[in-house]
Amino acid sequence: MNCIEKILASHAGKQTVSPDDIIEVDLDYVMSNDACTVLAIDVFKKELKAEKVFDPEKLVMFMDHYTPSSSIDAAKVHRKMREFAHEQGLRNLYDGAGICHQLMIERHVQPGQVIIGADSHTCSYGSLGALATGMGSTDVAIAWQQGKIWMKVPHTLKIDVTGKWPKAVYAKDLMLKVVGELTASGATYKALYFTGEAIEALSISGRTTLCNMAIETGAKFAYISPDKKTAEYLDRIGRAQEFCFENEQDTGNFESTVHIDVSTLTPQIARPGRVDDVCNIDTLKGTKVDELFLGACTNGSFDDLAVAAQILKNRTIAPSVRMLVTPASIDIYLQAINAGFIETFIKSGAMVNHPGCSACFGGSGGILGPKEVLLSTANRNFKGRVGSSESEIYLASPAVIAASAITGTITDPREV
Amino acid sequence: MTSAKAITFGDNIDTDQIIAACHLVLPTIRDMSLYCFEHYPQFSESFSAGDFIVGGKNFGCGSSREQAPAVLKERGVRAIVAQSFARIFYRNAVNLGIRLIQCEAAGAISLFDKLRFEDNLLINITKKCEYPVHPFPPFIEDIIKRGGIIAHLTHSA
Numbered sequence: 001m002n003c004i005e006k007i008l009a010s011h012a013g014k015q016t017v018s019p020d021d022i023i024e025v026d027l028d029y030v031m032s033n034d035a036c037t038v039l040a041i042d043v044f045k046k047e048l049k050a051e052k053v054f055d056p057e058k059l060v061m062f063m064d065h066y067t068p069s070s071s072i073d074a075a076k077v078h079r080k081m082r083e084f085a086h087e088q089g090l091r092n093l094y095d096g097a098g099i100c101h102q103l104m105i106e107r108h109v110q111p112g113q114v115i116i117g118a119d120s121h122t123c124s125y126g127s128l129g130a131l132a133t134g135m136g137s138t139d140v141a142i143a144w145q146q147g148k149i150w151m152k153v154p155h156t157l158k159i160d161v162t163g164k165w166p167k168a169v170y171a172k173d174l175m176l177k178v179v180g181e182l183t184a185s186g187a188t189y190k191a192l193y194f195t196g197e198a199i200e201a202l203s204i205s206g207r208t209t210l211c212n213m214a215i216e217t218g219a220k221f222a223y224i225s226p227d228k229k230t231a232e233y234l235d236r237i238g239r240a241q242e243f244c245f246e247n248e249q250d251t252g253n254f255e256s257t258v259h260i261d262v263s264t265l266t267p268q269i270a271r272p273g274r275v276d277d278v279c280n281i282d283t284l285k286g287t288k289v290d291e292l293f294l295g296a297c298t299n300g301s302f303d304d305l306a307v308a309a310q311i312l313k314n315r316t317i318a319p320s321v322r323m324l325v326t327p328a329s330i331d332i333y334l335q336a337i338n339a340g341f342i343e344t345f346i347k348s349g350a351m352v353n354h355p356g357c358s359a360c361f362g363g364s365g366g367i368l369g370p371k372e373v374l375l376s377t378a379n380r381n382f383k384g385r386v387g388s389s390e391s392e393i394y395l396a397s398p399a400v401i402a403a404s405a406i407t408g409t410i411t412d413p414r415e416v
Numbered sequence: 417m418t419s420a421k422a423i424t425f426g427d428n429i430d431t432d433q434i435i436a437a438c439h440l441v442l443p444t445i446r447d448m449s450l451y452c453f454e455h456y457p458q459f460s461e462s463f464s465a466g467d468f469i470v471g472g473k474n475f476g477c478g479s480s481r482e483q484a485p486a487v488l489k490e491r492g493v494r495a496i497v498a499q500s501f502a503r504i505f506y507r508n509a510v511n512l513g514i515r516l517i518q519c520e521a522a523g524a525i526s527l528f529d530k531l532r533f534e535d536n537l538l539i540n541i542t543k544k545c546e547y548p549v550h551p552f553p554p555f556i557e558d559i560i561k562r563g564g565i566i567a568h569l570t571h572s573a
Contacts (some may be wrong), residue, residue: 022555035440039482047566066441071440120480120504136482136508138565184428185474189503216475220503274428371427382432382478389455 001251002156004191005225007131011114019155019253023297028130029108030143033062033100035363037127038077039137040118041084046145053088054147058298060092060108061085062100065357070364075378086359098355101125105208106329110234110241111226116143120215121297121379126206126233129226131191133174134215154191155255156344161198163263168413170307172299172377172397174198175213177260177270180278188218193254200260205301212298213379216275263270266410267400272381272392273277281400287410289394290372292323292401293386296360299377300328302335311340311402311416312348314333318408323350323401324366326358350405362386368393375404419532419541420494422525423463424470425456431479431505435487437479439522448483449490458527465492468533470525472498480571483532485509494531510556535568 001009005017012023016414032040044050048345053059066074078095085093086236094103100117101124109115111129114123118140127131135149143149159178164176173284178192191213199207207224214222267281294300294308305327317323325345327333333355336342345352359366360378366389367376374394395406399413425433439451440557457537459469471490475498476484488496495515501548509516509523518536525531530541538547559568 023555035437035479036481036483039445039486043566047568053538065437071441074445074457076443077441118482122480134480134504136480136485136504136511138482138511139507142565144567184477185500185502188500216503218477232434363440379441380430380478382434383456384436385432 002193002254002298003130003225004151004156004193004221005047007114008066017153019154019219021222022150023153024148024150027112027116027128027143027149028056028113029058029060029063029115029117029124030140031060031100031104031106032140033064033119034077034081035065036066036118036137036140037061037352038080040141040144041080043138043141048145049140050145053144056089056091058147058174059088059090059144060104061090061094061101063095064099065361066363067096067356068354069353075111077193082329083405096356097356098327098332099297099300099357101212102300102328102332103320106205106237110142111230112226116149121212123214123219123222124212124221124297126211126214126224127204128230129224131221132221133220152189154189155234156191156193156253157187158193158195158254159194159258159260159263160256161194161260163198164262165198165201165206167263168399169265169267170399171202173212173265173268174262176270176395177265177279179264179270179276180268181214181258182217184216184274184276185218187214188220190255191247192217192219194222194224195411203303204229207332208301209298216394238282244286267397267414269400269410270381270395272394273383275379275381275395281410281412282397284394284410285412287394288373289321289404289409290374291359291366291374291375292321292405293359293366293376293378294398294401295324295326296376296378297328297356298379299398300326302332302334304377305332305341306339306400308402309344311413312397313344315348315406317349320408321405323405324353324359325350326353327355329355348405359386367404375401377401418419419530419557420466422468422470422526422527422528422529422531423458425472427472427476428474428477428559429471429536431476431481431484433476434476434484435534440481440483445486445490446485449487452491466494468495468531469493470497470522472523473500475501476509477502480504482508485512485514489514497525497538499523503548506547509544510559510567513562513567515560521547
């Protein structure tokens with residue numbers, strides 16, 4: 001068994017599992033947010049006719065996609081969530097504290113856990129060595145009741161990343177490259193296992209960027225073996241826990257291996273409409289943009305804000321554009337204030353928003369009009385995702401967003 | 417099963433296209449279903465209850481929103497045919513008891529072709545041909561036949 005299969009076996013009460021086995025796993029957390037919880041509550045109460053959740057400590061709920069409530073309907077959704085949380089005695093209900101995935105990583109996830117969430121980017125938690133995947137509201141309702149869920153053991157695709165990181169090239173560029181190579185369905189039902197010296201060199205936030213976008217290849221899980229950096233991160237945020245360092249990069253079963261050398265990688269961009277339509281920044285340099293967004297569960301971390309703030313320090317954004325900055329959590333927001341980043345962003349002319357999904361999801365601010373162009377650090381560029389179906393969304397790293405904000409056109413961060 | 421027309425789409429249809437984020441806070445699936453495929457005239461102008469949805473590769477990719485298959489069910493989709501399905505959409509649709517048909521030849525079906533599905537065969541009446549269909553595991557087939565995971569669980573209990 002590889003490291004992913006070992007975690008699944010331990011949660012299924014089995015000695016061994018193999019790819020394609022159907023197993024029932026015990027869940028460490030069931031996550032949901034304001035885009036999907038109300039539907040789950042309806043299924044839980046009306047269809048399952050359930051009364052009590054299996055363990056109130058293991059449900060975690062977030063208001064992040066439409067918060068602060070962006071419409072009367074959103075306010076009603078939030079009210080239903082609060083009522084359900086109160087009625088079930090849930091302590092883990094977050095309103096306006098940040099994006100569900102960032103907060104799960106900061107406050108809940110531990111290596112070796114198995115977690116489901118009613119959000120496709122739940123696979124992010126692989127950055128801490130947890131197996132997490134997105135499901136729909138009905139599966140979440142069943143998990144609330146039973147504390148377990150069926151799943152198929154995935155085949156594992158190993159992504160071995162070597163080389164030294166070049167200047168102005170980041171985890172986002174690597175992941176866009178991976179999505180472009182694998183395509184939007186290239187890893188459907190599979191687990192992505194990231195390993196190699198370039199992965200070891202990444203901070204937890206960079207690892208989260210990679211795991212976050214695994215779903216854009218169709219993957220079920222993303223996973224990075226916990227290491228010294230994982231332990232240091234958990235220690236730093238006051239959640240140190242003993243876990244087994246299983247340095248087993250080369251053991252176990254992998255369906256296939258993809259080798260990537262980051263030392264030759266350049267800044268990457270996904271063109272509008274498809275996350276797997278990826279090219280080198282050279283191809284698009286000079287493309288005019290209207291809005292820039294720095295944030296989302298992909299790239300709203302302290303490290304991401306630091307990269308952008310360094311570029312924007314003592315500079316102003318082009319008068320032709322607006323820039324939105326949304327830290328992924330309140331802790332990141334406070335750290336960014338203390339580090340002077342928020343002052344830098346405000347002085348540069350950017351709008352700083354309260355932590356949440358913001359202009360990634362189109363559920364609150366930053367909505368695009370027809371023919372407008374957004375350059376975003378988010379994970380998706382689907383038609384109409386952030387407003388008008390006639391708008392266009394390009395995806396890139398925080399460095400590209402900051403550099404392009406200064407010029408008002410797509411700009412290579414190595415040239416500012 | 418009687419025949420009905422095909423409403424066709426291309427590859428990589430994501431769930432944002434089926435139902436956009438701004439509508440997910442509406443109070444009921446019925447309210448949301450009015451906005452199903454709102455930017456696709458072949459659906460908004462021509463879909464009738466009982467019709468087939470036909471996609472290409474990776475149908476239903478993107479967001480995990482169960483509202484996407486739910487609004488299609490609410491509108492009365494007979495079955496969703498695709499060359500392949502994205503994982504979460506597949507699971508959500510099965511959970512709701514929607515008939516999914518995985519068919520390598522889905523791309524050969526044209527808009528408004530008359531289709532019929534019976535005995536695990538997809539028949540294109542307009543083009544006078546039959547397409548082989550990829551069988552689902554018995555476990556999945558049982559969930560669909562029972563009308564969804566809730567009915568399946570109730571039965572198993």
